[in-house]
Amino acid sequence: MPPDLNLKVLPRTVQQETVDKLRLAIFSGVFEPGSRLIESQLCVQLGISRPSLREALRSLAAERLIDIVPNRGPSIPALTWEEVTAIYEVRELLEVEAVGLCSQRISDDQLRALQNALAAFETAASSNDALARVTTAADFYSIILANCGNPILEEIHRGLVARISLFRSRSMSMEGRAQNSLAEMKEICESIAARDENAAREASRNHVHNAMAAAKNSMDTEARL
């Protein structure tokens, strides 16, 4: 028998499905930031019981994707700009490190996958499909983080990016940001392909900086509405 044959499909529980569904809903902006989530409503909408829903909500609260205040229940956090900044700063710390490590560790196979992901983003960046932009960009990062050699770095980065997903999709929809982003990502990808760690780190730092600036920009725009 092949040693790494992992046919064992983990059974999906209602709780897990619910966490995934809610997480996706939060990413998609289904819930207004600051709005409260009513357990009874969600139960009906999701077709599950209250205990299962509550377990899922506790998971999301621990991930900081929702807030839960005793006797008030869960709500979507309305992030302040200070919090968003703090998240972007830590994201920079982690992402620059991941890109640097990745440039030294990625295999040729995975490098090709990275270039394919970049190509996919290039296509999406020229389209009007906002969702495709976000998902293809996510794929690109995902490959980098998966090849930095440190699964903890990957895990924490994913958690952080999740918390600012709304800002990212908003800023990615702004005029010109996708094209700028594309140029920055090309720079990262090329530096990695050249195995140039310093250049890769610098490109990554630049990318996160610009992403933060774009997020601030979109946040200010939003505030004026």
Place this chain on the structure above:
Amino acid sequence: MPPDLNLKVLPRTVQQETVDKLRLAIFSGVFEPGSRLIESQLCVQLGISRPSLREALRSLAAERLIDIVPNRGPSIPALTWEEVTAIYEVRELLEVEAVGLCSQRISDDQLRALQNALAAFETAASSNDALARVTTAADFYSIILANCGNPILEEIHRGLVARISLFRSRSMSMEGRAQNSLAEMKEICESIAARDENAAREASRNHVHNAMAAAKNSMDTEARL
């Protein structure tokens, strides 16, 4: 009325109490790594119902303090050395940054608090009270992280350190480690007091490196038993 008088004590729910109790129990090594947690037993021991317990377990699972496998239930993760290394590497990244930021941002008041915490650790390091060593050391870091100006950095660092708490308390009990640790922490504290960012970062990096080496040492010792 004083504007910032926050008398409103958040009501403590059974779920929160349970999370705290279990977290503390895990830190203290009450549960053997790898051992399974039986819901019905915990319910009786904690005097709570199964739904409340399960909510608490979901929180802990999201924090990665326990594993939950569908249809097998919760268990204490048995970390491999690779995972511990990965955690220490990310901890270094975050902690060095926090120390560097702290050296530029900490107030004189908080600096005194930091020096007091160091003195408390010095006392504990000479004693035989292993618990006191760990808690006073935690206080020291806690002040640094609270004064780095980035609450996200603080939050993630706390989560990471929690996951390796057992290794830290084990290595801190090893002959000589507490004294070495003390010397390293003095170096950090003095660099911060001198507002010397580079020296502070270097001292911090050195400290985490040594802590990781000590953890590996204690892990190897443990494995030989």
Place this chain on the structure above:
DNA sequence: GATTGAAAGAATGTCTGACAATCCTGTTGA
């Protein structure tokens, strides 16, 4: 003797229903 198979027991996943405590809101009264 080792391996397979079945059956019993244990533990988890999930639901329903219930009730007290708390929060929010709109109305009433001063």
Place this chain on the structure above:
DNA sequence: TCAACAGGATTGTCAGACATTCTTTCAATC
């Protein structure tokens, strides 16, 4: 106008139940 108060809405918590799945034991077979 403002404060107190009732009412409804929502959450926190529990008890109990049952199907599903895992684990272990024991017997049967090769």
